[in-house]
Amino acid sequence: MSDATVPPFFRAGGRHRFTAREATVVAVSHPVEEFVRVTVTGDDFDDFASSGPTDHVRAFFPDPATGELAAPRAVGPGEDGIVRPEAPTFARDFTPLHPRRDGDRVLVDLDILLHADPGPAAAWGGQAEPGDRLVIVGPRASKEAPQGADRAVLVVDPTAFPSASRWLAELPSSTRVDVVADVAGDLAWVETYLRQESGRSDFSLTAGGADLAEAVRTLGVDAGTFVFAAGEASRLVPLRRHLRTQLALPREQFAVSGYLKDGTAGFDHHAPIDPSDPD
Ligand SMILES: Cc1cc2nc3c(=O)[nH]c(=O)nc-3n(C[C@H](O)[C@H](O)[C@H](O)COP(=O)(O)OP(=O)(O)OC[C@H]3O[C@@H](n4cnc5c(N)ncnc54)[C@H](O)[C@@H]3O)c2cc1C
Known part of the structure; x- marks a missing residue:
């Protein structure tokens, strides 16, 4: 509660x-x-x-x-x-x-x-x-899932499915969850993985499609929605701009993290994903 x-x-x-x-x-x-x-x-x-x-x-x-x-x-x-x-x-x-x-x-x-x-x-x-x-x-440290959000939107590519399974398991059941999977093709395996690892099945699952920002725009983000996004760094830039600039969400309402970058071996996730807005 x-x-x-x-x-x-x-x-x-x-x-x-x-x-x-x-x-x-x-x-x-x-x-x-x-x-x-x-x-x-x-x-x-x-x-x-x-x-x-x-x-x-x-x-x-x-x-x-x-x-x-x-x-x-x-x-x-x-x-x-x-x-x-x-x-x-x-x-x-x-x-x-x-x-x-x-x-x-x-x-x-x-x-x-x-x-x-x-x-x-x-x-x-x-x-x-x-x-x-x-x-x-x-x-080094842990930052727990927020316990008071009405809703969470998780925008994740496969490297972040383990994290998504933890979000599903660690958010309270009162937080509605929408998962946007940045994968091409069939989502059946994604659903299987997330359900079995989280023990939770009451979430929506849609494909990210060509533009992750557009996918999130379609779902909508209101004042009670927390957004977590992780995956290929370049794909996350327009989404991060949407959250930070267009929606001007407070810093605590979203977390965006590059987990890999196409063509880069051993991508450093501490590097800014958007050089024009490194903060
Ligand atoms: C905070 C954090 C948590 C993470 N958690 C997980 C996790 O739980 N499970 C997990 O599998 N990964 C996770 N990752 C990603 C992981 O660290 C590696 O990036 C990934 O396993 C690739 O490592 P690699 O040595 O195989 O390839 P690399 O040597 O890093 O890259 C080799 C090449 O493969 C490409 N490449 C890397 N990943 C992919 C991919 N997914 N699809 C297509 N091409 C790719 C690179 O662009 C590069 O060209 C996480 C990353 C971060 C930052």
Whole structure:
């Protein structure tokens, strides 16, 4: 139940111990054909925490050419901080899913999209086996889903479907959800994935089509609607302009994040997606 004293788009949160965790793959599965799920654990996962749908970890993979794993390490057992390696690293961001205790260990799932132009992440994921090693850094902090919005619009491409499944699961059932999927073709697999991972089926699902801003215009954004958009950075620019400039939404009412950029390996999501409006 929402608390009338809390603003509708308020997102609670906080910091976590920031460390590098050595992880071992304990299971590999396919929630849907398009994703490989690696379930990881490690000695230092006891306080692994993630309570927000936009949380991400940085996963360090072995060098695809040599198999060597260069990655940050923890400054010390239980301490806050990491030491970065000298050697080049191969790291990408992922949305941690279903952190859970299983006996004396903590398990976390990473769903890795098997896309058509695999870099270190998708290539590693496509061949992952129990026993494989990687290093997981973060999440540094969590920002929870707002608990007071009437409605949420999630505009997501497949790399952000894991995050969308968390939004669906972590928004209250009183928040109506419309999902705009930036995929071409059949949406059946998207619906299957989002339903099974979130446990929620009362959402609308439409395709983003040629113009994501137009798709959101068609759905409409009113004063009670929170908008989350994540996916290919260039595709998000017109949508971000629509939200920021045309609708002039307050900053707390939307979050737009590039999760990849066409033609860019290892896209840095901290880079501004719209150079003409970098703020
Ligand atoms: C906050 C955050 C959370 C993320 N969460 C997830 C997640 O949970 N699951 C997930 O799979 N990814 C997620 N991503 C994206 C992920 O970090 C990688 O970008 C993605 O896995 C591609 O890595 P790669 O090494 O295979 O390709 P890269 O080496 O980064 O890129 C190689 C080439 O493939 C292209 N490419 C990259 N991704 C795609 C794609 N989806 N479709 C088509 N071409 C592509 C690039 O433009 C480049 O030309 C997230 C990103 C961010 C910033």
